[in-house]
Amino acid sequence: MKIVKALLVLILVLAAVLVLGGFLLSPKFSVARSVSIAAPPDKVYALVVDPRRWKEWTVWNQRDPQMQMSYGGPPSGAGASWSWQSKTEGDGRMTFTAAAAPTRVDYELFFPDFGTTSTGDVSLAPEGAGTRVTWRINGDMGSNPLMRWFALGADAMIGKDFADGLAGLKTLAEKP
Numbered sequence: 001m002k003i004v005k006a007l008l009v010l011i012l013v014l015a016a017v018l019v020l021g022g023f024l025l026s027p028k029f030s031v032a033r034s035v036s037i038a039a040p041p042d043k044v045y046a047l048v049v050d051p052r053r054w055k056e057w058t059v060w061n062q063r064d065p066q067m068q069m070s071y072g073g074p075p076s077g078a079g080a081s082w083s084w085q086s087k088t089e090g091d092g093r094m095t096f097t098a099a100a101a102p103t104r105v106d107y108e109l110f111f112p113d114f115g116t117t118s119t120g121d122v123s124l125a126p127e128g129a130g131t132r133v134t135w136r137i138n139g140d141m142g143s144n145p146l147m148r149w150f151a152l153g154a155d156a157m158i159g160k161d162f163a164d165g166l167a168g169l170k171t172l173a174e175k176p
Contacts (some may be wrong), residue, residue, distance in 0.1 A: 001043030006087065008047055009027070018130055018145070018146065019145050019146070020145070021145075022144075022145025022146055022148045022149055023142070023145045023148075025145075025148040025149065025151065025152055026133050026139070026148070026151060026152075027136070027140050027141040027142055027147070027148050027151055028139070028140050028141075028144065028151060029070055029137075029139050029140075029150075029151040029152075029154035029155070030135060030136070030137070030138045030139075030154075030155075031136065031137050031158045031159050031162060032068065032086055032136040032137075032140070032162075033134070033135055033159060033162040033163045033166055034132060034134040034135075034166070035130070035132075035133050035163075035166040035167065035169070035170050035172070036127055036130055036132055036133075036135065036170075037130050037131045037132075037133055037169065037173050037174060038129070038130045038153070038174050039050055039130060039131060039173040039174055040126075040129070040130070040131065041102040041103065041124045041125075041126055041131045042101075042102045042144065043050070043173055044102075044105050044131045044133060044169065044173045045102035045105075045139055046102075047169060047172060047173055048064070048105050048122045048133075048169070049076045049077055049080075049096070049099050049105050050075060050076040051071055051076070051081060051082035051094065051096065052071060052075070052078050052079070052082070054094075054170070055069065055090050057165055057168035057169040057171075057172050058161075058165040058168065059161050059165050059168065060084075060086070060089045060161070061144070062168075063088060063089060063115070064086045064087070064088045066086070066087070067084050067086040067089060068084065068085045069083065070082065070083050070084075070109060071083075073096075076096075076099070077096060077098070077099040078079075078096055078098050078099050079095070079096065080096045081093060081094060081095040081096065081098075081099075082094055090111060090113050091111070091112055091113060092109060092110060092111045092112070093109070093110045094107050094108070094109050094110075095107060095108050095110075097119075102124060103123060103124050103125070104121055104122070104123045104124065105121060105122045106120070107119070107121065107122075108117070108120045109137065109139075114141075114142060114150075115142075116139060116142065117138075117139075118137050118138060118140075119137070119138055120135070120136045120137035120138060121135075122135050123136075124126040131173075133166060133169065133170075135162050135165065135166060137162075139151070139154070140155045147157070147162075163165045172176055
């Protein structure tokens with residue numbers, strides 16, 4: 001009986017630490033990764049400004065080849081969007097909110113499973129004969145104290161996917 005009581009107390013203490021500790025954490029997160037690509041900004045921009053091209057270089061489609069995707073709005077630039085449904089990668093929608101050729105694409109990202117909306121951008125800057133590409137996301141996990149733990153680990157969770165995606169973009173853009 002003492003063991004059951006001790007386990008119950010331990011579980012309650014851990015739950016309190018998770019909830020109360022979550023309220024002390026910031027709900028905001030930011031993740032950014034960059035890569036140098038040996039291709040001109042115009043060539044790289046064409047791969048970023050068209051949502052249909054993202055499946056060629058991001059990692060999520062590679063991890064789930066069965067991912068269902070649909071596209072909306074114009075074919076590229078501001079207003080272009082894509083939605084996906086995936087058993088392994090989750091569901092989401094990305095909408096390009098602004099596009100400035102050949103330097104930047106801003107986006108809004110919505111994940112219905114979490115009920116969160118994040119914003120971000122892919123910026124391109126000339127770097128010698130090539131392009132420096134930086135991919136960013138900024139989000140707010142809201143007032144749920146448990147979701148704030150996700151914000152704390154966002155860089156570790158999302159950063160590798162961004163780095164791998166940028167590596168895919170580099171490979172694609174550097175093809176002759």
